[in-house]
Amino acid sequence: MLKPYSKSIWLFESLLTYKRIVHFISSRHQGFSDPPYDSFNLSFHVGDEPEKVLKNRQLLSSKLGFLIEDFVTLKQVHGANIVKITEKNRGQGAFDYKSAIEAADGMITNLPGICLMVLIADCVPMLFYDPNQQIIGVAHAGWKGTTEKIAENMVNTMVKQYGARPKDIIVCIGPSIGPCCYEIRSDVIKEIQNNLGGELIIFKDNRYYFDLWRANKVQLFNLGIGYQNMELSGFCTKCRRDIFFSFRGERGRTGRFGAGIMIKRE
Numbered sequence: 001m002l003k004p005y006s007k008s009i010w011l012f013e014s015l016l017t018y019k020r021i022v023h024f025i026s027s028r029h030q031g032f033s034d035p036p037y038d039s040f041n042l043s044f045h046v047g048d049e050p051e052k053v054l055k056n057r058q059l060l061s062s063k064l065g066f067l068i069e070d071f072v073t074l075k076q077v078h079g080a081n082i083v084k085i086t087e088k089n090r091g092q093g094a095f096d097y098k099s100a101i102e103a104a105d106g107m108i109t110n111l112p113g114i115c116l117m118v119l120i121a122d123c124v125p126m127l128f129y130d131p132n133q134q135i136i137g138v139a140h141a142g143w144k145g146t147t148e149k150i151a152e153n154m155v156n157t158m159v160k161q162y163g164a165r166p167k168d169i170i171v172c173i174g175p176s177i178g179p180c181c182y183e184i185r186s187d188v189i190k191e192i193q194n195n196l197g198g199e200l201i202i203f204k205d206n207r208y209y210f211d212l213w214r215a216n217k218v219q220l221f222n223l224g225i226g227y228q229n230m231e232l233s234g235f236c237t238k239c240r241r242d243i244f245f246s247f248r249g250e251r252g253r254t255g256r257f258g259a260g261i262m263i264k265r266e
């Protein structure tokens with residue numbers, strides 16, 4: 001279960017048992033940003049004042065015991081690209097948007113002291129951890145990333161780059177728009193049917209909904225990750241706008257919360 005650690009930080013029970021990593025899902029509370037970004041917006045890319053985003057990131061990193069320059073972030077594009085983060089990427093996207101890593105929606109590393117963070121308002125954040133090999137990963141999956149199989153790419157990249165075994169990998173699936181609220185239309189329905197299968201689509205009151213959580217869990221299960229190694233927050237961002245940011249819930253004008261993971265420095 002995802003549990004509140006403070007008003008602004010939530011933590012997954014399964015990851016809390018591992019002492020070598022730091023992780024978080026941030027909420028929208030106790031930051032510095034004004035409406036419609038109120039108040040703990042972590043994105044430089046949504047129209048908020050950069051100074052406020054910096055103050056929010058500063059606050060988050062200090063609460064978790066690291067530095068703002070330890071963040072690495074992406075220019076997220078709703079794709080399925082995974083980038084391996086090395087020493088040269090340290091600090092990319094920490095202080096501004098323009099230095100963020102180009103065109104990717106997931107990243108992995110085995111380097112300590114680098115906090116991989118994705119920014120979220122309805123898409124699915126996923127945190128990956130292999131406690132055997134000390135590999136971490138983070139991904140951002142909307143309907144497009146999910147149908148392009150970013151979760152599958154992530155696991156395959158962890159295996160190929162670092163020799164991870166899927167059965168060792170822990171995956172935490174954070175707050176996103178849930179099957180209760182994620183209505184989809186014909187173009188998206190077609191993509192889902194073609195790439196993943198129609199059983200992931202829910203028909204209710206003459207409308208079609210997509211279960212992003214289940215779609216990603218099935219992908220991970222098919223690669224050899226047991227359901228006991230997956231933790232689902234179960235929070236729908238649109239239903240719980242009182243805690244998280246929701247793009248659809250706020251009609252597009254809102255902030256982004258963060259999902260991050262870091263291997264502690266020795």
Ligand SMILES: [Zn+2]
Nearest residue numbers: 180181236239
């Ligand atoms: Zn909902």
